[in-house]
Amino acid sequence: MRQLIWLRSDLRVRDNRALGAAMGAGPTLALYLLSPAQWRTHDDAPCKVDFRLRNLAELSHGLASLGVPLLIRRVDTWDEAPALLTRLCHEQNIVRVHVNDEYGVHESRRDAAVERALQAQGVGLQRHLDQLLLAPDSLRTRSGGSFRLFAQFRRACHWRLAVSLPAVGGLPMAQPPLNVVGNAVPAALEGFATPPESLRRLWPAGEIAAQRRLHEFVENRLAAYAEARDFPAEPGTSRLSPYLAAGVLSPRQCLHAVLRTGGFDRPEASAWFDELLWREFYKHILAGHPRVSMGRALRTETEALPWRDAPQELAAWQQGRTGFPLIDAAMRQLLATGWMHNRLRMVVAMFLSKNLLIDWRHGERWFMHHLIDGDLAANNGGWQWCASTGTDAVPYFRLFNPLAQSRRFDPEGRFIRQWLPELASLDNRDIHAPAGALRPAGYPPPIVDLPSSRERALAAFKALRRRG
Template identity: 45%
Template sequence: MITLDRPCLENIIMPTQLIWFRQDLRIQDHSALWHATQQGQPCIAVVILSPEQWQIHHDASCKINFYLRQLKILQQHLLEKNIPLIVAQVNLWKNVANYMLQLTEQLGVTHVYANAEYAVHEKQRDDAVLKVLSQQGKKFQLFQDHTLFPAKSIRTQSNQPYKVFTPFKKVCFERLQYSIPKCYPDIETQQRITLQNDIRQVSIDDMLTQYPVSEYMLQQWPVGESIAHEKLYEFTQHQVKQYKNQRDLPAIHGTSRISAYLNIGIISARQCLQALFQPYHGEFVLSDKGIETWLSEILWREFYQHIMVDYPKVSKSKPFKDETARLAWRDAPHDFEKWAQGQTGIPIVDAGMRELKNTGWMHNRVRMICAMFLTKNLLIDWREGERWFMQHLIDGELAANNGGWQWSASTGTDSAPYFRIFNPVTQSERFDPEGTYIKQWVPELASLSAKQVHAPFEHKIGHIEYPKPIVDLKSSRVRAIDAFKNL
């Protein structure tokens, strides 16, 4: 439903350029915004909110709240550049094309600019917009912005897409050594404009009331480009050199925690690279393993975006490895519920799932442990876990979330054999040796020693209010291996 709001300025001049913001809520280093403002014509901006589509895509309430809070800041920053931002509501993407046609006709717009998005539904939406606008002689231009390298530009010697990360990364390193992608300049303040007709809009504040979050989440995830850049600067200047040694330790703040900001485009991947190599005057210098390891993580994000373009089946809930579609997953809703609520009896898994539910985030090492426990030890379909993560993650992003789940389930691009199965107890002993992380999120175990806390079921201890394991780790590992052998 679209509600009516009043125009805010007097009519001065009619815009002819429209910038469509999507997952790119910033004004710095924004490809489509910069190109639109270079045409010598006044610009106006639009954001289309689609609550029913968010539900279809299982977007987390905390992620939507984060998006809307940043949208308020973007609107103010654009007004400072004399660019009004229309905030519209079109519940389903299948109706966006007609809305865009009506809006461009109402505004007298001849040219629409946006940054390309690569998932199947996003591409279908944009193809429909291109068709209806072209039929009316209007232009719809998409720019490469979400990735460092254009889609379909990283290829093998036989001109095929890469299916494995390591050789993909090697090519990226070679290209970055030759040239690091530059950020776009800041845009100029344009002549003040307004809208000639009443434009239907929705209130961001009213929308925010539909997606409430805790005060804790508001404090943990502040919005704004300046906030994002402070976090990026702090990490690249003071923490990145310890990243390789600290990134797998969930009890400490050893990662950048900028994934949520990257996901909705508060900062760009280009800006991440500029910050990373700023101490080296923009030269590609891998002076230590910390820098190289964090760059590899940025490129994992890149890799999964490219995979989604070259293999669109992964954004249609299909496995990357076709043969794994025959896997006999267990139908075990009771076990899934225990996993989802952090009541499996495996402390590191329960800690991660409770962290997710309470904060909208989970440490990456723990994400892998939790995902592998669900798909291998419980032998539950990875798509159920992928959906649950999307429903709760503030940084939930289709390509990365899908890629991570398929990696853990051995249905994806990972080159390691299917019988690589994490033992969650061994993982927790290695990466949370004192049990600090476990005790934070599973306080029932706070009185246990560092030796006991990883597997209380293996020790003779007094009564504690904590469940016994819902599955035997050894026998369930054998069950998973047999299931893959039978493909």
């Protein structure tokens, strides 16, 4: 009774629920669909596609050692997936297809269409919970709705996890080889430029690399995370987000790595574990409020905000030429590494959506175009939080001042100096706001006046409240 695991954002062999279930049920084949047009619609960054392909190549070796051939097929968009899967199941005598759940609107529609097509042919589709610790429909408020406030969501998660912890799976037992030849993973896909080696080296592919990073972090840096995590010049955070987004690592593996050092709710671990719960929270929001994955604000009344059409300011923000060193350094870190520190994601997102009053959707898109860890739920959630249009939204009157943030979280300008070498010779005081003769030739003056732009944003939000 042959089984198929259809791999998507779960590129690992250890603790992969769908793979474990498929191999437990019978001889298993694996499938991966390259979907370049779909990925372009989703604004996937070239470095993210490259990371996916590099991980897929590592995964094909892991699968081969289990005796599972990996079939690579190409569909431009997911509309072609039902026909391709039914044909493949017919050709290979597959009786059941196993998938790990994904939560975006396109993903849900794709899976529903595939399920219908397979059913018509007598093939089952078995879904598994894998990306999350707790299934979205298993966590509800007292009135039966989905949580919109993180503090309440967190409390409910802690309560559920105290009662029952999700187990972490290991490596499935190898199966006898099948008489099916797998396909090679392409090194690149047209339309997605290969990123420079300097970027690739920062993000080595494969489960072993991900596990090494997880254990190095938990053993050496977890205890100091709460103090170090806001300082972008420090290696204070785990840098595991690309691995979690591509499913090279599971949240259960993270949870159990923490548990091996003690409880997840003890002070030394809870700050980091909370971040994993933020990841969980935004995926629950995506599942419970599908409109957020269709470009809509969670708080629909904020759709009426008078966003400014300011293409030159948007371009200056995108290229790291706003004249605010911390913001420019952060945007250049994104372009060079495919990643940005969380504190800086908040600072640059608030600057765009509040000080420049530019629609957060422009920022969300730019991030997706460049992030190696681009994740619809976390990116949308982060942008809407910063723009005060989403769940748990930061109150509209709370704006980060980029200069105060710079002095507080990069006091010696080490992060700024790394990404803006043109400012490297300034002293620790001037580097945050080089003015007059201190500003080097070629470095732009500030594109906006902070106090008046703050007032403009507050007035826009106040007018909205008066109307609402």
